[in-house]
Structures are given as structure tokens and as C-alpha cells.
Amino acid sequence: MLKDITLGQFFPIDSPLHRMDPRTKILLLILHIVAIFLANNTAGYVLVTLFTLMIMLLSRVPLKMYFRGLKPILFVIIFTAVLNIFLTPGTKIELFNYETPMTWEGLVLAGKMALRLVLLIITSSALTYTTSPIILTDGIEKLLSPFAKLGLPTYELAMMMSIAIRFIPTLIEETDKIMKAQKARGADFESGSVIRRVKALAPMLIPLFISAFRRADELAVAMESRCYQGGSKRTRLNEIHFASVDYVAAAIFLLFFAALITLRILL
Amino acid sequence: MAIEIQGLNYVYMEGSPFEKHALKDVNLTIGDGEFVGIIGHTGSGKSTLIQHLNGLLQPSSGTIKIGDMVITEKGADMKKLRQKVGLVFQYPEHQLFEETIYKDISYGPKNMGLSQDEIDERVREAMNYVGLSEKYMNRSPFELSGGQKRRVAIAGVLAMRPDVLILDEPAAGLDPAGREEILTQIRALYLERKMTVLFVSHSMEDVARAAGRIIVMNQGSVALDGKPAEIFSQAEALRSMGLDVPQITRLIDELRRRGISLDSSIYTIEKAKATIQMMLANKMNREGKEC
Known part of the structure; x- marks a missing residue:
């Protein structure tokens, strides 16, 4: 799936x-x-x-x-x-x-x-x-840069997008892992009525949310501890x-x- | 319950540039009531292997028989299989979701469709096995310490009363005391319930202490298979696979190299301690000195 x-x-x-x-x-x-x-x-x-x-x-x-x-x-x-x-x-x-x-x-x-x-x-x-997602967000940021003068936070938008894209595979992997773990405990995601199936998602969604928050927190701490500051003064490795x-x-x-x-x- | 694996192959993401042959022609027979340690470098295929054993992954080719049930056949009863084979994943505490510990542990038995009385009995039994006192029952699992959370998660699998228990790195990320406790409990559980236990780890010390047989995985195949003493006497082979012998074995080897006659099959600290003490006592007796 x-x-x-x-x-x-x-x-x-x-x-x-x-x-x-x-x-x-x-x-x-x-x-x-x-x-x-x-x-x-x-x-x-x-x-x-x-x-x-x-x-x-x-x-x-x-x-x-x-x-x-x-x-x-x-x-x-x-x-x-x-x-x-x-x-x-x-x-x-x-x-x-x-x-x-x-x-x-x-x-x-x-x-x-x-x-x-x-x-x-x-x-x-x-x-x-x-x-690649990183190059894609670079491109979007560059394309949006003229709007920065109008007060659009292009850098922050691009950063948020790269983080979101970066974590899609991680979260898919995590979902897969949690689903497997709950299946091992007899969870059934694939049969039953719609209501039963929606209910069966709770054991998967709750751990997923908790882990997403944990990751967000860890990422924030990691960025903070490396003195991350957004803005136009940042340079890139690959222009x-x-x-x-x-x-x-x-x-x-x-x-x-x-x-x-x-x-x-x-x- | 015995496990028979024949010609097992598994390929991840077939036909894409990420294709990976994770298991290559694995043949294994694990007897009823064995305590087997599975070790291997990261990416050696150990986690992939154990996920096949309760049907979470279906092999690209090969057959697996658990007890008298061929689980790789189409239409095999996965629900029944998952009651027989309990799988505790790495960092199982990340799967807790209920408001109370009691509810979380009863999730498995509830999915099995058991009666409320039966569920209650099993939850209490499982909490007892992992050393959680009943006063925790109505507390939220998220208030607990890391080690306690992990015990709740393990109890959640034990409450299904599996015949085969598979644990993927059950002690990873715990402090030494927590590690010690979990391992002791698993060992005690094994002796009491006479289950077949598969224990995945990359800590040589943990495996050396607990398992009666060790399987070494390397690049998707079974590289070595035997008793701990046999495995740890092949230090060179282990090192070439990115693994190592337990520290105490290294110490014993070094002592032997310096001419002290010691048994080469010592791989636990307890045994080493006893042997060295005895040797020193003998030496002192011979030299006629008081200890």
C-alpha cells in the first residue's frame, strides 16, 4: 500500500x-x-x-x-x-x-x-x-525571491517546505513500522466496515503524531545548537x-x- | 514450536534503482524451546528475517513452516500465526498509544477476541512477567521512564501468550541497569514458559550471556551458526563481518597469548571470574600462601 x-x-x-x-x-x-x-x-x-x-x-x-x-x-x-x-x-x-x-x-x-x-x-x-527535493526548494525560493521585497518570507517558506519534504519518507517509514508493530499485536487495518477501519487507525495515528512531535523537537534543538539563523545572508554549497x-x-x-x-x- | 526456513529470498523494491537483495537463500531450522541469538552488522538482514516469521513480510521465494503451519502459502491464517509468534520490535515503546497501561497491554488480547476475564488475567500475568507492579495499571504509559515504557510494550506482546517470542534489540538505548533487568526477565520468562526465543542484537555480551545458540548473519546470508563457544572462537571471521567477540573473550585470549593456561571457551564475565579465581586460589595453595 x-x-x-x-x-x-x-x-x-x-x-x-x-x-x-x-x-x-x-x-x-x-x-x-x-x-x-x-x-x-x-x-x-x-x-x-x-x-x-x-x-x-x-x-x-x-x-x-x-x-x-x-x-x-x-x-x-x-x-x-x-x-x-x-x-x-x-x-x-x-x-x-x-x-x-x-x-x-x-x-x-x-x-x-x-x-x-x-x-x-x-x-x-x-x-x-x-x-531532488533540495534542489526543487532552492528553485522555488529563487523564483519567489522577487516577492521578498514585498515582505513575503520566501526563505522561511522554502525552509519549511524542505523540512516537510525531507520528512515525508521518514514518516512513511515510521508509519510502516508502527503498522507492522500493531499488526504483530493482531491489529486489522484491512477488513471490516468503514467505521471499524477508521477506529483501527487510532493505534497507528497516535504513535505517529507523538513521534512527529518528538522529531520536530529534536530537529529544532539540533538547528538551534548549530546556531541556525535564517535569512538572506546564508550561502549555499551548490548554487x-x-x-x-x-x-x-x-x-x-x-x-x-x-x-x-x-x-x-x-x- | 519449531521453525523451519527453506530457501528464503527477499528482494526490497524489486525493479527500481533502490533494489536490494536483503535475504539470500536462508536455510534454518530452529527447534522447539531453543534460545537463539541472532547477530549481524547493520543491514545484514536480521530484521528482515524476523519480520518474515510472523508474516509481516512475504518472501520473494522460499518457504517457512512454524509448528505445522506453512505460513508462506496463500491464504495462511495470519491472525492465528500472530498469536503464536510474538514479535517485539526495536524501540517498542514508540508504539504505545492508549490512555492507560492496562488498556495498552490488553490491545493484543482484545484483537484476539478473548473474553474480558481472560484479558484481565493475561494483562496481570504479563505485567507480572516484566516486573511492573499492579499499581501502575491505571497510569498513562507516557508518564513512565524509557525502561518502564519498554516493559509495558513487551508485556503487550506477552499478553498474547505466544509460543515463539522474537525480540529485536530489546535492550537498545537503555542504561546498564535497565539492560540488565530486561535481559534477566527475558531469560527467566524463557525458563518458566518454555517458549522458543529469538533474540536479535548486535551486542556480543548480551547474546553471549543469554543464548544457547548463535546465528551470525552477514550480507543477507547465514554466515555462522553454532554454540556460543564455537562462534566466539572464530574471532577473525567475526571481525571480517564487522563484528567482534565479547570483551571478556578478548581478555582471555590475551592472557592465553601471554602463557596463562585458560579454557578458550570462556565468553561470560561470570565464568571468567570463577575460572580466574579458582586458578589464583590453586596457585596460592601451591605456593603455600594464605589468601
């Missing part, structure tokens, strides 16, 4: 996407999301899908990983698809001479929505698979820089974006 959580997991290999600057990747991701919603005809959808496929291949992350990342949201995709098929007004689908409540328009819309959702998840995972790969990527992306807009206007 916990093994299926792949979103937000870094995949430590080398690829052109791994070498890109996090700022480029974040900005291009935002543009790509816009592009997914800009596509409004078959040619547009094909182009966006092919471009996403190219990103997947360029990242050199096994395609299996991307599909595993889709598993947790499969339910959402199916749920929206079903709603679309049944609730969109239009020509009714006839099956064996019977009129069903499903419509052709709904079917098409369901397909489009499902495709958009899948593409969204895949491109977002492409960012987290190819960017992030734009390199040629970023310019190439941006150029390719702008071409793709222009093509998409042309398709939208022409067709």
Missing part, C-alpha cells in the same frame, strides 16, 4: 532533464499545464500527448514508474469519467436497440478529461522524478545556474507552445 506512493519521489539517475535548472523545469511545467488545457482539437491533443511522451523518454525514468504513480489517482479518473459519460447532455448511446443514459458527447468529454488528468500527473511526476540545456529546453518548449496555439487558431 505505502509502496505505491511515488509522487514526490526523486529518481537518482542522469538525464538531460536531471541536468536542467529547477527554475526552468518549474516554469516549463506551469506552461505545460496551460498547454494541456489549451489543446481543444484532435491535432492539439495528439501534439500534447506526443510532447509529454517525449518528456517521459528524455527523463530516462522507467515508464513503469510513471504508471505506478497513476495508480493512486485511478479512482478519481474513473469517477470523473463515469460522471461525464452519464451527465453530459447530448445524443444517447444505443446498445442492443435500448437507449442507455450514456451520451456520445459524454464519452468524448470523459476521454478528454481522463487524458488531461493523466498528462497532468505524468508531467508533474516528471518534475519530481528528475529533481544553481542556468546552462545550455536550459536554453535548448526553453527553445524547444516555446516552439511546441507556438505550434499548439497555431493549431488552436487554425483548426
Whole structure:
């Protein structure tokens, strides 16, 4: 169960996407999301899908990983698809001479929505698979830095985010350990009614909260004892820089974006 | 209850760059009523191995038989298995969650679906085994000291009356007095309840004192298996695996090297003390001196 959580997991290999600057990747991701919603005809959808496929291949992350990342949201995709098929007004689908409540328009819309959702998840995972959490928060901090002048605590926000991201795997591990320990004492998390299952979570959640507080306290003490002070005067071991790969990527992306807009206007 | 492990393999995160072959072709037979110490370096596979024994992990390949139950088969009754095999994890006090010690210890028996009277009897018995007086019963487990919390957690497993008790580093992080107490209690429990006990540790001293048989794990395989005296006579092999012999064995070896004739199979402080005292007494007798 916990093994299926792949979103937000870094995949430590080398690829052109791994070498890109996090700022480029974040900005291009935002543009790509816009592009997914800009596509409004078959040619547009094909182009966006092919471009996403190219990103997947360029990242050199096994395609299996991307599909595993889709598993947790499969339910959402199916749920929206079903709603679309049944609730969109239009020509009714006839099956064996019977009129069903499903419509052709709904079917098409369901397909489009499902495709958009899948593409969204895949491109977002492409960012987290190819960017380590530390570099990612560095990138976000740099991107937000212009807002610091307006009083936005960018450094603190970035620090909070890095800490949160840093502790996700730790807490997953901890949850796994506690679940196992309670299972060893006969706990049953997988069967029974919804109410019983929710009740069965208490023996897991209480120790998890206690340990999260303990860790937070230990971390605060450790930072304090090393004289931690936030703020702009801190320097980094590895500064992030734009390199040629970023310019190439941006150029390719702008071409793709222009093509998409042309398709939208022409067709 | 006897344990039979055949051709056990376990691979973590198969097919990802984090893939790790944690157990490689492990074959073991542990007899009913044995007290076995499992030692090994961090990452040697000892924790992975014991988690297989009550079905928390399913092997990539191989079979495990506990008593007459094959637990690696599909559809094996995990609930029944977990009553037979009690597993105390590392730092078990981190899993306490109830308002009172009594309630926390009764969590296991309650999950077994026992009657209130039976639960009550078992909780009292378990508290008694770990040396917690009944006056603690209605106190919150979070008010206790580290060593006491750990005893509550161990009692929580004992209350299920397992036939096989597995403990993962039960003495880790305790002060010497707490350590001593826990180990003595486990030993006493073993003698009284005639359970099969598996005791995972990387402290040679603890294992040397408690176990009748030692299994040394290294890089996912069983490297050595035998009586403590046999294991600790292979100091070189142990050192190459990042382990060591107990300090007292090192002292005895050093004394032997300097020409003092001592038995090489001494690995506990008590035995060493007795032997050295006897030797000194003999020496003084021979030289005709008063002690």
C-alpha cells in the first residue's frame, strides 16, 4: 500500500532533464499545464500527448514508474469519467436497440478529461522524478525571491517546505513500522466496515503524531545548537545556474507552445 | 514450536534503482524451546528475517513452516500465526498509544477476541512477567521512564501468550541497569514458559550471556551458526563481518597469548571470574600462601 506512493519521489539517475535548472523545469511545467488545457482539437491533443511522451523518454525514468504513480489517482479518473459519460447532455448511446443514459458527447468529454488528468500527473511526476527535493526548494525560493521585497518570507517558506519534504519518507517509514508493530499485536487495518477501519487507525495515528512531535523537537534543538539563523545572508554549497540545456529546453518548449496555439487558431 | 526456513529470498523494491537483495537463500531450522541469538552488522538482514516469521513480510521465494503451519502459502491464517509468534520490535515503546497501561497491554488480547476475564488475567500475568507492579495499571504509559515504557510494550506482546517470542534489540538505548533487568526477565520468562526465543542484537555480551545458540548473519546470508563457544572462537571471521567477540573473550585470549593456561571457551564475565579465581586460589595453595 505505502509502496505505491511515488509522487514526490526523486529518481537518482542522469538525464538531460536531471541536468536542467529547477527554475526552468518549474516554469516549463506551469506552461505545460496551460498547454494541456489549451489543446481543444484532435491535432492539439495528439501534439500534447506526443510532447509529454517525449518528456517521459528524455527523463530516462522507467515508464513503469510513471504508471505506478497513476495508480493512486485511478479512482478519481474513473469517477470523473463515469460522471461525464452519464451527465453530459447530448445524443444517447444505443446498445442492443435500448437507449442507455450514456451520451456520445459524454464519452468524448470523459476521454478528454481522463487524458488531461493523466498528462497532468505524468508531467508533474516528471518534475519530481528528475529533481531532488533540495534542489526543487532552492528553485522555488529563487523564483519567489522577487516577492521578498514585498515582505513575503520566501526563505522561511522554502525552509519549511524542505523540512516537510525531507520528512515525508521518514514518516512513511515510521508509519510502516508502527503498522507492522500493531499488526504483530493482531491489529486489522484491512477488513471490516468503514467505521471499524477508521477506529483501527487510532493505534497507528497516535504513535505517529507523538513521534512527529518528538522529531520536530529534536530537529529544532539540533538547528538551534548549530546556531541556525535564517535569512538572506546564508550561502549555499551548490548554487544553481542556468546552462545550455536550459536554453535548448526553453527553445524547444516555446516552439511546441507556438505550434499548439497555431493549431488552436487554425483548426 | 519449531521453525523451519527453506530457501528464503527477499528482494526490497524489486525493479527500481533502490533494489536490494536483503535475504539470500536462508536455510534454518530452529527447534522447539531453543534460545537463539541472532547477530549481524547493520543491514545484514536480521530484521528482515524476523519480520518474515510472523508474516509481516512475504518472501520473494522460499518457504517457512512454524509448528505445522506453512505460513508462506496463500491464504495462511495470519491472525492465528500472530498469536503464536510474538514479535517485539526495536524501540517498542514508540508504539504505545492508549490512555492507560492496562488498556495498552490488553490491545493484543482484545484483537484476539478473548473474553474480558481472560484479558484481565493475561494483562496481570504479563505485567507480572516484566516486573511492573499492579499499581501502575491505571497510569498513562507516557508518564513512565524509557525502561518502564519498554516493559509495558513487551508485556503487550506477552499478553498474547505466544509460543515463539522474537525480540529485536530489546535492550537498545537503555542504561546498564535497565539492560540488565530486561535481559534477566527475558531469560527467566524463557525458563518458566518454555517458549522458543529469538533474540536479535548486535551486542556480543548480551547474546553471549543469554543464548544457547548463535546465528551470525552477514550480507543477507547465514554466515555462522553454532554454540556460543564455537562462534566466539572464530574471532577473525567475526571481525571480517564487522563484528567482534565479547570483551571478556578478548581478555582471555590475551592472557592465553601471554602463557596463562585458560579454557578458550570462556565468553561470560561470570565464568571468567570463577575460572580466574579458582586458578589464583590453586596457585596460592601451591605456593603455600594464605589468601
